[in-house]
Amino acid sequence: MSNLFDLTGKVAVVTGASSGLGADAAIAYAEAGADVALLARRYEKLVDVKTAIEAMGRKAIAVACDVSDEASVKAAMETVITEFGKIDILLNNAGVAVRGGVDSMTDEEWDKSFDINVKGIFHACKYVLPGMMERKYGKIVNIASVNAVIADKEDVFIRHSYNASKSAVVGLTMGMACTYAKHGITVNAIGPGLFESEMTASTLFASEKFLDFYNYQNPTSRPGKKGELNGTILYFSSDASSYVQGAFVLVDGGATLV
Secondary structure, eight states, X not given: OGGGGOOTTOEEEXXXXXXXHHHHHHHHHHHTTOEXXXXXXXXXXXXXXXXXXXXXXXXXXXXXXXXXXXXXXXXXXXXXXXXXXXXXXXXXXXXXXXXXXXXXXXHHHHHHHHHHHTHHHHHHHHHXXXXXXXHTOEEEEEEOOGGGTOOOOSGGGOBHHHHHHXXXXXHHHHHHHHHHGGGTEEEEEEEEOSBOSHHHHTTTTTOHHHHHHHHHHSTTSSOBOTTTTHHHHHHHHSGGGTTOOSOEEEESTTGGGX
């Protein structure tokens, strides 16, 4: 059974790989045997992750990339293909959570959520899919959120554009799964609950009131721990999920059950 999760000989691309869940996933890919291309806007932080992966005996490259910019994504994927010759796995992890409700948000704030969270996936898939279709193999994993299906009551945590954009990720995942299954490509999505990251460290984790309420409501009574998302990511990225298409799996400790 362990062979189902073996990624030896595979090439994985991770967007938003400079820190947090993206960096953790990149290292998990390397531990499973894959070579990894690390994409993010902050190149200097990518280098630290690259160094950690190379210390494990795997190949890694760091590529500066803004997923909201199509030209930047196209150039980044061309760099990956030049270096590795193919892309087997794409983890669309880059994301942003913009605060605010529809009564107060600007167009720029709304567009920022969709440009990164949704258009970023569109751009990355656009330049990865042709090679996957040609080789009749590919694994695309999109990071959505529990906030695709639940929302926050407290004013300070209202993020309407985040809710909308992450719901769009789920819809896009379903559409792509139906279209590209015949090409040997699986497309699935994950909805993480609360995990500590750069995005949440200064917001959700900074609020004792929010954490107390989250822990009280969550059946697991705690946020997710470092590495607890990796099992689901590896499942969707490996042959273990060869007959799974368009799924949306919540990894939230049961937060959406109550």
